Amino acid sequence: MAKNPLPPSGASGKIVTAISFTALSEELSGSKTHLHEQGQLVLSMLGVVACEVADNHWIVPPYCALWIPAGVPHQSRASANARGYFLFITPSASTLPDECCTFSISAMLREMIIELCEGRCDRSIRSKDLITQLLLEELSAMPKVSTHFPMPADLRLRRIAESLINAPDNRKTLEQWASFGGMSERTFSRQLFKDTGMSFGKWRRQLHLMVALKLLAEGKSVQQVAGDLGYEAVTSFIRMFKLALGTTPAKYVSLPDLGRKRK
Template sequence: MAKHLLLPSGASGKIVTAISFTALSEGLTGSNTHLHEQGQLVLSMQGVVACEVADNHWIVPPHCALWIPAGVPHQSRASSNAHGYFLFITPSASTLPDECCTLSISAMLREMIIELCEGRSDRTTLSKDLITHLLVEELIAMPRVSTHFPIPADSRLQRVAEALIQAPDSRRTLEQWASFGGMSERTFSRQLFKDTGMSFGKWRRQLHLMVALKLLAEGKSVQQVAGDLGYEAVTSFIRMFKLALGTTPAKYVSLPSVGYKGQ
């Protein structure tokens, strides 16, 4: 697949360039795989943004941001109600990770990003530089959140991954999925761990977490999401969610939303 180099407008000479986006219909870059000379932060303020990076499917739920290092090919999609910001950061200006990761974004950091993109136009260069340097420093300190589903390199496991994505509520056992992939249970488990570093149970739970974040952001109730993922007991779903994100689905949904200033 072709990889296109995209440069943010007006980025020359800036440590950080902030650009807002609004998805009036589903999609941002569509099927175009591209990369940037700068590192890119994808911040979701509302709705859900999904990115495909290095054989991993990432979900960027509200209150979080995906960090994509400079030079890493990726493509992005968004739900039709999504809006947020892209930040482009000069690689030499920070010690942000050299691998993709999802960061939990504090309220103060979100406000700084909004200010850089849509704030006062009469700010002095010194004022903007102070905000920029503090923003980068805060980004480095943000905790990571696991919101990606790794796609194995093995073609047999890729087939299983595609089937799971199509039917996340499937309750097939490990033995049944191994048979579906044309492998013994032992070979399946060994190859999956080699390709993803995860057991089958953890791998499937990771997919469930991503789907849950997307459905909750779309307004579905906790009970509906649990049912869509095949959980017989809502409490089991809540337990899985809390173990992954440190809070219950209901509390996550009730987090204060960030005001958006449409352009």
């Protein structure tokens, strides 16, 4: 049976709860992994939020939101002065996926989230219900973007993953990494695809994208980020970034701050 995305009249406060956050340090959820009875949407308006979910590393860049289904253990961190919103959504009220994913969030949807959290105090229950209904409908229609770095289950591959995380500028070839893990190239490629669904090239690009988003949010230039990731040519880094997010790094960092408080 399909889930009903529309809350009954007068139920918006129980269906969707919106909370704003400002990260004064890297910790958002404390040092312990936790879970919620409701699904959680993590929306970043400024800076970058990082989440660890089921051994996968997720990045939530500005203008995107990470969906964490109910009951899924996770831990959240953020870049300094990151701002955004947490939405807690009753599982039975939405048609959102049963697995984690990152959504690209439209301007209209952002404004509805801000309104639910910081809007008029005298708004009627019916008005809040209508906003909640439209928000849930719009959210389920948002396009997905890939902003996670999957950690393999195979211990040999996890050792490689940890080495890449510690030194993302390491440009070892597939053959060299396979040797580092004590495997043949064929075994490495086959096991990596089995564990992550990705080729080695795509897997490493995912890590580069996540590191790039974090470094750009910290104020590093496009040239600095490209160098930190081991790209000999800045154009190669720009091409990778645009292919993943549909925009260049320079345009990305020039996006206006939508996280400012309303007057």
